[in-house]
Amino acid sequence: MFDRRLVTHFDWSYLLLVVLVATIGIVNLYSATSSWTSAPPPVYLKQIYWLGFGLLLVAVMALFDYRHLEYFGFPLYLVNVLLLLAVLLVGKTSMGATRWISFAGFNVQPSELMKIIMIIALARYFSERGHLHGFSLRELLIPGLILGVPALLIMKQPDLGTALLVLFIGASMALFCGIRRSALIVLGLSAFGAAVGGWFLLHDYQKRRIMTFLNPENDPLGAGYHIIQSKIAVGSGGLSGLGFMQGTQSQLSFLPERHTDFAFSVFAEEWGLLGCLLLLALYLLIVLWGLHIALRASDRFGMFLALGVSAMLFWHIVVNLGMVIGLLPVVGVPLPLFSYGGTSMITTMAGIGLLLNVSMRRFMF
């Protein structure tokens, strides 16, 4: 079963790139949480453990042939949808949202899992139904349902950020697959209609986030606080930054959630524009490399798989950075490899594992 070519074809440089970014992230976490006096182990150490676990996951995800997933795509999808339903029924509530269920002693967050499963399911679907002229509206019904049902369930938790990400990932894959112009126009119009209508479905705190995004100074100590403080931190970094461990906004705790969603602000304050551009280039490389793997995949399923994972990474990065630098509303999306948290690390590394899986099997038929 084990093929020597697997080792030689394994994309070590890509993994190295990922580990490099994760290392920068851990160094940044060290600075972001240095003023904390919480109980050990410190956050950065825990993140190192998670990275180790993530690397194991990469190995696991890369070892088996991804093509087996083609057969499991839909069953996995169905199980995941059931899990999402279960969350709504018996989930654990924390901070006003219900996202977790306990499963044999583990806390599982099915909405995170859904990102990967969605990629697999849609890859399965689109790999079989490619279309020269693109999908028509009617043909989009099934992928729309595949995408829409879990997205709605996640939004119900409520977890707008994850729901949007799932939608973005699916939409990216569908767009790549091809959609007819007429269908695109109708979809665009109905998306606009849904946005207007959806406003009334949003929770108050979600509405407030969007309102404050549009005008953060309205509520500087309330909902606008995150955006203002983050912009101050990023902006005061300047060209070359204040230096490692010298970022006052983060060291003095003005920056909220600086170890999770706003970890990049800490980095931006301490390393400045030059550091940011370097990090941005590394992230872009991760995304483009993923697209390259998709292009070189040995089959359409592998291509869509890699494409989906690339889209997932791309949207996470863009939405998080956009939020941190005040281009997008605060929706609570972590920055892959950078924000502290096991969930984000597992999702990201599972995706990376899939990418490497596709990459190393590009010559095998």
Added chain:
Amino acid sequence: MTLNPAPVDTPGLRRKFIVTSMLAAAVFLILALRLWHLQVLGVEHYRDLSERNRIRYLSIEPPRGSMFDRNGLLLIDNRPSFTISALRQEVGEREPLFAKLATLVEVSPDVLEERWRRLQHLPRYRSLPLVEDVDREVMERVQEHGVDLPGILVEVKPLRSYPFGDAAAHLIGYLGEITEEELHSADFSGSRSGDMVGKTGLERLFDGHLRGAAGQKRIEVNVRGKEMRQVTIREPLPGDRVYLTIDAGLQQAAEQALGEQAGAVVALDVHSGEVRAFVSRPSFDPALFARGIESDEWRALLDDPRTPLSNRVLRGQYPPGSTFKMVVALAALESGRVTPQTTHQCTGSMKLSQSYEYRCWKKEGHGTVDLHRALRESCDVWFYRVGLDIGIERIADAARRLGLGRPLGFPFGGERAGLIPDRAWKRQRFGTSWYDGETVIAAIGQGYILTTPLQLAAMTAAIANGGTVWQPQVVSRVENLAGETVWSSRPEALVTSDWEPSHLQAVRRAMQAVIQEPGGTAWRSQIKGLPYAGKTGTAQVVRLKDDDEPADSGEIPYRFRDHALFVAYAPADRPELAVAVIVEHGGSGSAAAAPMARMMLENYFGRQAREAAVDAPLPSGEQ
């Protein structure tokens, strides 16, 4: 790879991937441009905001200089106090904030709002003290809720403390916030808006020394306003130490002796004019002022009919009554027309004319009276006759030589001159000539004559020391932080009179008899083992009708009762201390005032005797 092309790698697909990659790169470019916008174009703006986020500059109030009594006992000190302050730049909406704070501090939100408004004139870098001197419990409550109180902080400030309460309050003076006018005056150069400065008394006179210099600190705070790091830019410099000439033990004894009665007590060192005790009652609590007096408290003090704010020692003008008789006696002896042996018959009254009869306090009369008896028993008739004999000009001259009728140059001024009338004054004041009847009553210290308690004490000291009127001193020296003396007093003689020693001696012997001999008006105030000299006085506030029996004082309304006076020096043979006591509407000098002087002298000399009796020096704390 071209040898083994992947089946999906078609030119069309390749183009699609290139477009997709370029789109992704374009989005990243937007992010990069935004970062450039924030970090390069906006860096100054955001750094400025960041500074404001984390740094507070606060001034550190210096502890005001302490004051000590002549033995180095701490009279006026500072203690740390907790003040709830507001930082204007960090306060958002006031109404909910003050509502929350008000329940924690247990004051009305209106009070906070009022304070906030009233303090708006303070410079921007100063915090606004909303509630001063809260207790520890309130302070902890406020700190606990710090997260909900943006812009509110608890400051620790040195606050004037008064271990002896309101003792010598009129001498020490009180503090108040500097006024706009004072800010521009040279006396307060170096003070800043919002400072507490000395308003009266020594606090005012030595403000420049006591003030010290404020320090400054930079505080880095976190988002909850919690201090993370504190950098002292400049240490505050405590004010200089002021050493008074006051004797704390004597001062306290005098305060207690006078108690709730209105009046004044002064004790002077006979040989230097140094003030040993300075009491004006009713008094006020200087601590009220130290923390910033509320307007209703201030109003209450101003409106109090007993005028607690007035400094009776310097500004209280009283008829000296019989304590003036030493002046007349000395004037008489100096005139050469009267000798200690000169006698007059006292029948209880003296008729000046058919219609004017002047009564002695002793209705049945003293019989044959000489100078010694006249002073000892305070015979009015003897002084009526002697006064008529020598005339008002000689009396007035002697009074002036003893320091009466003029301010004595008290360090912080504000003294009243008192009044020593003579013919010229009468003519100028009323445009009429002087009448004999006015000489008669002047001879017993009534009529136009007015003296301050300080003048009476200085007069007594002059009689005791041979005729020198010293300028009163209340501060012996001022020491800076390093212990160097930066100011010291110089005793200055205002009048050095060359009284004939035997004349002074005669008067002093008579004053001694007042205490020591039976029949002396204050013989009941003798102190065993301490012979001293004194003179009682009872000053009429209003003239009761001649034919009225002196009614029992209990039946006379308070404001018409006589002032009780007593002057004394001790010990009799080698005088050290001169004392003047005035009890407003206290009744007779011998019953009301003399016992107070006695209590003071017992305290002062009793302590000296005890200290002398112990060979080994006592621990310095023993007072």
